[in-house]
Amino acid sequence: xxxxxxxxRLLPGAPDSPVLLHVPHSSRALPxxxxxxxxLDDGELARELDHITDSHTAEIAAVAAAAxxxxxxxxxxxxxxLVVDPERFPDEREEMLxxxxxxxxTRTTRRxxxxxxxxxTEPLIDRYFTPYAQGMTDAVAERLAATGRAVIVDVHxxxxxxxxYELHGDGPRPPVCLGTDAFHTPPALRDAARExxxxxxxxxxxxxxxxxxxxxxYYRLDPRVSALMVEIRRDLYMSEPGGxxxxxxxxxGEALAALVDAVPSALPA
Numbered sequence: 001x002x003x004x005x006x007x008x009r010l011l012p013g014a015p016d017s018p019v020l021l022h023v024p025h026s027s028r029a030l031p032x033x034x035x036x037x038x039x040l041d042d043g044e045l046a047r048e049l050d051h052i053t054d055s056h057t058a059e060i061a062a063v064a065a066a067a068x069x070x071x072x073x074x075x076x077x078x079x080x081x082l083v084v085d086p087e088r089f090p091d092e093r094e095e096m097l098x099x100x101x102x103x104x105x106t107r108t109t110r111r112x113x114x115x116x117x118x119x120x121t122e123p124l125i126d127r128y129f130t131p132y133a134q135g136m137t138d139a140v141a142e143r144l145a146a147t148g149r150a151v152i153v154d155v156h157x158x159x160x161x162x163x164x165y166e167l168h169g170d171g172p173r174p175p176v177c178l179g180t181d182a183f184h185t186p187p188a189l190r191d192a193a194r195e196x197x198x199x200x201x202x203x204x205x206x207x208x209x210x211x212x213x214x215x216x217x218y219y220r221l222d223p224r225v226s227a228l229m230v231e232i233r234r235d236l237y238m239s240e241p242g243g244x245x246x247x248x249x250x251x252x253g254e255a256l257a258a259l260v261d262a263v264p265s266a267l268p269a
Contacts, residue, residue: 011074018149019072021061025054050242051109054157063253068260084129109163137215154229174204179212179229192262
């Protein structure tokens with residue numbers, strides 16, 4: 001990817017699909033100049049990427065897109081979240097600032113220094129975060145214009161054991177965690193996800209990770225935009241940390257496809 005290329009890809013689905021699978025944390029890619037600002041040596045960086053990357057979630061979303069009766073759209077981050085994390089608030093509203101993991105991380109998963117003290121985060125916000133946010137805003141606007149609804153399904157994974165950066169790591173860690181929002185997550189959408197992922201040993205809600213992603217232009221403002229976060233515990237489909245995917249990845253993709261297919265009946269009239 002050259003510097004002029006967007007840091008994301010919008011992969012088309014069916015024209016009449018309201019569903020946008022959002023995959024923000026699957027990449028390990030770092031532009032050379034961004035890599036140069038990190039305090040980690042190559043071995044330390046590889047280990048950090050093993051822990052922080054939602055490995056193989058783009059592939060799970062691809063399986064879902066191919067298997068769904070009506071193909072969803074996919075919005076996939078092409079860069080590591082160590083560049084910017086597009087799902088954080090870019091201001092003081094972000095609770096993860098307490099551990100140095102706002103929109104631009106200054107600390108690692110183990111709370112060690114990632115970037116120098118006093119690092120200016122604004123250039124990365126301007127170069128990567130803002131265009132990404134605009135891209136997602138535009139993608140949601142296109143689904144609203146085409147179908148009258150937009151349904152964002154965030155596709156994430158999380159480690160079996162909590163990492164030191166987690167603010168709520170002492171709660172349950174079910175095989176599948178659904179992150180919800182009181183404004184944007186219809187109960188029927190949550191229930192459809194519970195049914196779709198019911199065969200993996202348990203589905204929890206909002207623990208260890210809560211909430212879901214909606215572009216700020218629509219957040220808590222537009223009820224036509226629905227959203228749900230799907231957090232998959234990594235031992236279901238891969239060797240941890242940072243290992244290869246196993247057969248569970250395809251099974252999870254099929255379950256995600258079942259959720260996509262259930263969306264029309266799970267939305268308010």
